[in-house]
Amino acid sequence: MITVSNLTKNYGSKAAVKNINLAVKKGELFAYLGPNGSGKSTTIKMLMGLLEPTEGTVEISGEPMHLNNTELKRKISFVPDTPDIIGKLTGNEYLNFVASIYKMDKQIYKEKRDELVKMFELQNDLGTLVEEYSHGMRQKLVVIGSLMHSPEVIFLDEPNVGLDPKSNRKLKDYLTEYVKEGNTVFLTTHTLSLAEDIADRICIIYQGEIKALGTLQELREQAGSGKTLEDIFLMLTDGEDAHVQEHTES
Numbered sequence: 001m002i003t004v005s006n007l008t009k010n011y012g013s014k015a016a017v018k019n020i021n022l023a024v025k026k027g028e029l030f031a032y033l034g035p036n037g038s039g040k041s042t043t044i045k046m047l048m049g050l051l052e053p054t055e056g057t058v059e060i061s062g063e064p065m066h067l068n069n070t071e072l073k074r075k076i077s078f079v080p081d082t083p084d085i086i087g088k089l090t091g092n093e094y095l096n097f098v099a100s101i102y103k104m105d106k107q108i109y110k111e112k113r114d115e116l117v118k119m120f121e122l123q124n125d126l127g128t129l130v131e132e133y134s135h136g137m138r139q140k141l142v143v144i145g146s147l148m149h150s151p152e153v154i155f156l157d158e159p160n161v162g163l164d165p166k167s168n169r170k171l172k173d174y175l176t177e178y179v180k181e182g183n184t185v186f187l188t189t190h191t192l193s194l195a196e197d198i199a200d201r202i203c204i205i206y207q208g209e210i211k212a213l214g215t216l217q218e219l220r221e222q223a224g225s226g227k228t229l230e231d232i233f234l235m236l237t238d239g240e241d242a243h244v245q246e247h248t249e250s
């Protein structure tokens with residue numbers, strides 16, 4: 001569903017993402033992990049067609065992704081790492097706006113919005129200006145807006161930041177069910193337990209390069225007995241010899 005070939009991004013002389021190759025299958029929940037500044041957001045923005053790669057290509061569902069491919073962008077959705085929404089809109093106005101961009105059918109929009117708003121318990125806040133929302137409420141609103149049109153692929157950049165435990169659980173359950181229906185999820189997170197709980201495969205990057213890729217079990221087998229994902233993550237991202245085979249996928 002997502003095919004990434006030789007993906008590279010340089011900011012001036014700084015290489016943020018270095019020659020990444022990976023493939024995410026339809027129906028897969030893929031977790032992309034890495035320390036601060038390792039290139040996760042930069043990667044996700046290139047996959048989404050928000051940022052031009054310096055080199056390499058991205059295909060979604062067999063189609064090349066690029067900045068102006070609006071038809072392809074309609075099939076996907078993005079939860080950014082900061083829920084920046086125009087504060088002078090109410091929650092309802094924001095969701096109406098998102099629905100109009102995706103040209104959602106009115107009835108489907110109403111049903112999906114009501115389902116998600118109820119799920120995240122935001123029904124009493126939709127008439128309030130977003131500038132009066134807490135961080136967590138904004139995050140919920142962005143998540144609702146990104147799920148409403150039932151995208152085939154959802155990219156989520158640290159979606160759990162600011163969500164309370166109950167909302168986190170609901171989001172986890174929703175995403176797990178969502179991929180079972182044949183959709184695809186690509187998420188970044190610093191919450192390793194989230195990746196352990198829901199990811200089909202995990203990719204660890206460091207300084208813009210893939211250091212490991214596989215199921216949790218595969219990563220643990222490669223690392224040796226008794227190693228947790230946290231152990232593996234720390235070994236691979238502090239420059240020490242990790243005893244985990246570095247990933248090479250072509």
Ligand SMILES: Nc1ncnc2c1ncn2[C@@H]1O[C@H](COP(=O)(O)OP(=O)(O)OP(=O)(O)O)[C@@H](O)[C@H]1O
Nearest residue numbers: 011014016034035036037038039040041042043081
């Ligand atoms: N617009 C930009 N201009 C210059 N450098 C940038 C820009 N955006 C990101 N970088 C640099 O690229 C590298 C990767 O940043 P990126 O935001 O992709 O990391 P990240 O893994 O998402 O980090 P975090 O976990 O902190 O969100 C960092 O060194 C960062 O300083």
